[in-house]
Amino acid sequence: MLTVEHLETAVDRGEIDTVIVAIVDMQGRLQGKRFHARHFVDEVLEHGTEGCNYLLAVDVEMNTVDGYEMSSWARGYGDFAMIPDFSTLRRIPWFPATALVIADLKWLDHTPVPASPRQILQAQLARLADAGYRSFAGTELEFVAYRDSYEEAYRKGYRDLVPANQFNADYSLLQTARIEPLLRRIRNDMYGAGLTPESAKGECNLGQHEIAFRFAESLTAADHHVIYKNGAKEIAAQEGVSITFMAKPNAREGNSCHIHFSLQGLDGTHVGYGDGPGHMSPLMASAVAGMIATMREFTLLFAPNINSYKRYQAGSFAPTAVRWGTDNRTCALRLVGHSPASLRIENRVPGADVNPYLAIAGLVAGALHGIEHGLTLEDEYTGNAYTDESAPHVPANLRDALALWEGSDIARAAFGDEVVAHYANNARVELAAFDAAVTDWELVRGFERL
Template sequence: MITFEQLRADVESGAIDTVVVAFTDMQGRLMGKRLHGEFFVDEMDAGHGVEGCNYLLALEMEMDPVPGYAIASWEQGYGDFDVRPDMATLRRIPWLEATALVLGDVHWHDGSPVGPSPRQVLKAQMERAAALGLTPMMGSELEFYLLRETYEQAHAQGYAGLTPSVPYILDYHILATTYDEAFLRQIRNGMHGAGIKVETSKGEAWPGQQEINFRFADALTMADNHVVYKNGAKEIAFLNGCSITFMAKPFEDWIGNSCHIHSSLWRDGEPCFRDDETLFSRWLAGQIACFKELAVFLAPTINSYKRFAAGSWAPTTLAWGNDNRTCGFRVVGHGAARRAETRIPGGDANPYLAFAAVIAAGLYGIENELELPPGLEGNAYESDADRFPSTMREAIAALEAGTMARGAFGDQVVDHYLNYARTEQGLYDRFVTDWERRRYYERG
């Protein structure tokens, strides 16, 4: 990480000539502009933000404007909002020449925050926790597939016939990951140079699947690191003539990409779960009680729900267990490291929204003094434990019927993401898939 004064010096010396100013859209993608370094410094000295069209928080993934959003529409003219750089996120981007990046918060011209902006949704939940003297700490484990084809080649092939970097399951294999070490090392060292504390990388549970893990941090810092890493890893893949995907379920016969989220609470710089069993139990009980209603924030795409399959390492239930990978919630660590891992989100999760859902649910459990049900022993896939939604349609219905999310996030945020989810479902419902053609073209 660098300070604004360090950036100023680097711009004056020519070491940095480009500053990327970005925020995340609903899908978790970085959106923004590249500014010449000198212009960026001058604009910050003048107290200016960076303008962007407000339709960026009212789009579906293909960048088509969508009706039904209160914050932006054709009727309102699709005006601008301000992206205000958060200098605590300022960093050099080693894999791009002479480039720095800073993440920002989205505000209206009157200075008020754009409430449904994902970073604002998370910040609001962190403020709720802070009012109780608590700091949510998070760690996200993000899996991806490394493919031999470039993004251009994958697109030209219709994303069919793609070649995993290693043709066999490489979970924990040192030899197999050595084959891709030149690429993985670039990511590890690049992220370290971008101010993200790298811990480990390892092969995962399917051919070509990899995972790189980073040091936990407060929820906002971790979400910021998550989106910088996800975008940067794709850029590094492009620069190496290959591609990676964080898609939750790339193919029906592949293991899905997960985004396991580890969460704990700290107070006055010390971990609470080391000594406070009641707080831990209520925090976890809240997540178990609320995740069905919050599914849209945890599993944001149609494809998200195709990852949830028995025996796939992706959970299907809302059960919890001690170090039990078949459960939706796995309790791990001891003493100061004790924490809850939710295994429900996939690689397509928007970390700001997923972390906000974890915090909102946990606080609900604390505030309502929920009791933790008994832990599950054995195979959760074969248990009678309550199920997480298996389709986007179920997730929409749960959010529509519930009251907890509106109490935590407010009507504006819930209505915004309900519109997002309904749009995603509606677009999918109108699409004819290859599966349908293979099944019905001749025999239907």
């Protein structure tokens, strides 16, 4: 990590010559500019910079699309201000002489941009602080690695790629050794960027791996998530290979992003621990009850894309039933930890395509809903939740999730009408694009056979 003073000294000494200013878009991606470090120190440091406001109003392909109140052709696609948050300033070891800072967005009159993902999370954390609590989170991102470069994968139409491992490598030291040079570089470079890597392990899909990082306060955890995800792709590209964080890149196991979440008092007390079920305090039990009560209506925040919903299959380790259980991986919410410091809830619904700011904001808003309304937690589920036909279920597709999100009074009360409308439009844009596409599945079934 860097202070502004450290940066200025490093620039004067020629040790840093490039500074990246990044914002987070709706899809959870880093977007921004690279500055010559001298210009950054002389100008951007004090005044910030600007960027086109279409960055929060495009689809995943960066196409301008209709339906957004904040940005459109009718509004002229003007700029918003990108104000660096210098608490995020750090070196980026996988690029020489480079630093990065994450920026917050404001309109040019200095008013906030409510639909900005980082601002959405900040708003929920402010609500949580007003109630007397703060939250911590850790995100566990899985990816699938291929021997093909990104350019080769594109030329192949992302078909017939060569996975980094040829069979299930879950916990296999032999198989993870095949790709350890890449995993080691990612771990070490992330440590050099101020993150705290804990471990790397193989997963079930061919070439699938997970690198876990230490939990942090929720905003920092989300910042670390996007820096890692973007940086891991950049490092893979430098190594001539590719990795994907798609939720379901093929018919085998999908890429999850389990999110661990805990609460503390503003004074650092472990308010989640107590004598209740699973060692939860009444406060934590109400928070988990709120997460369950809002899970279906907030699923759009946990599963934002068409492909996200392909993970939710029985027996896949991706949940279908909105239940909670102690160390039960068949439930949407898994209670983990046995001490005041370690007790936490794990949300198993998100895939690796999730925007962490939106997902953690959803967990905070759900917890606050439960706490504010004193909700009573249902009994834990102790069996195979995939077979529980009486349970509410995770929405089966993006269309159902959109309807639940748009119709949610809880979402409107927590996030505001502008945020609900903005992300509803994003879902409609993706649905329209998918509905107009002709898929490989249709060609195989219909080209000759029909």
